Amino acid sequence: MQRYFVDTTYAAAQEAGLRLSGEDYHHSIHVMRMTVGGQCYLAFLDQVVIIAEITSISDDFVSLKEISIETQDKELPIEVTIASGFPKGDKYELIVQKATELGAYHFIGFPGKTSVVKWDQKKLNKKNERLTKIAKEAAEQSHRQHQPTITLVSQFNELVSQLAEYDQVLVAYEEAAKSGEAAQLVQTLTAMEPGQKLLVIFGPEGGLTPAEVETFENLGGKRCGLGPRILRTETAPFYVLSAISYHYELLN
């Protein structure tokens, strides 16, 4: 069943009446060809998700009524933010799409020392718009309750200044893999409580520099190995999110 993220809380939507408008209106009527009586999921800002049924269709919007509330929890028990050094080409699109399916809560992109691409503010805005759309579609497709948000910073220090907001910070560092570091991810996940915030930082293709890693470490970040194979910058977040799901959602 199709899923739509709507820009209000559940309470506000109940008050105003359940509606789909804009692109979601277009998608439901012209792409999905839904008609009166058809059902879809509506996911609200406060992560309430309901099954709703179309009661009428106007030229601008679809009206719906609530059928039932979704009870299964689709979100990871901890909030995981994936910070990536700007990668080349359309790799960031792949990271956001797949990591959204795998449960990422928030994305931060930053210019790493070895990032080849240089994005000015105009490019950052355009990229953010595109990535937000990809996150929305992937969240709908994977039946998420939360639509991941995207922050692209233009300075490395903007990332650094946010580290204090997290309960735990991990730094995926290729040298940790090479030296066989295996314990940190397990230790961190074992120590965290539901609702806490984890930031995992990944370098661009060229990796993080020792100075960047030191900056993160001085603020409490811990180097973390992801097994003995060297993962590309876009693959490493998939590993971390899958391991987090396995740890909390399947093992426990």
Add this chain to the structure above:
Amino acid sequence: MQRYFVDTTYAAAQEAGLRLSGEDYHHSIHVMRMTVGGQCYLAFLDQVVIIAEITSISDDFVSLKEISIETQDKELPIEVTIASGFPKGDKYELIVQKATELGAYHFIGFPGKTSVVKWDQKKLNKKNERLTKIAKEAAEQSHRQHQPTITLVSQFNELVSQLAEYDQVLVAYEEAAKSGEAAQLVQTLTAMEPGQKLLVIFGPEGGLTPAEVETFENLGGKRCGLGPRILRTETAPFYVLSAISYHYELLN
């Protein structure tokens, strides 16, 4: 350091002299611009990996001498085969590249009931060639000791007839995720011994049909959930391989 898979065993290469020829010759000299004294990894068919140094360069091949043997084990303790229903577009390329980084040992592609693409033998051969090349490059880049192999079958039954060769068979089934099945992957991994063979079967975009799942179940395959979020056909193998690495390489 660059890594090359060579088509002989370690013993045979010692006898014949260490060499790079063909595409690897071209890559080392013209792409990597290596010169006498430069070092690279050589990975042999029997999974021995050495660090070797270039001693001379001719018009056709590079001669090398052994410097040291790689001791860290880069392979998952169990042999994981990823079977995928033929997906659309270039998704199979993505699956092979990323799943190779994540440790897959072997790939089987098969025509699922809901597969949209129809590949004849000529197309299968061409696709196999392309996927083999992608697996080789990804195995080199991720420092694998084994180059994953590719088998594309033209009949569903060719996959079915191979199930008996595996110690365990898991079937990733979207309905298992929806019903909250959480225990099977953990149970299977906990039961397996090093060196055993695991086959994990994934449907194409449209999923496996109930009849296909029943066929696998009748031969001992077990339905397996991968957390509460619905993963795309190309994302689900990344989850399974990351979970396997986490289970054996980080947790234990």
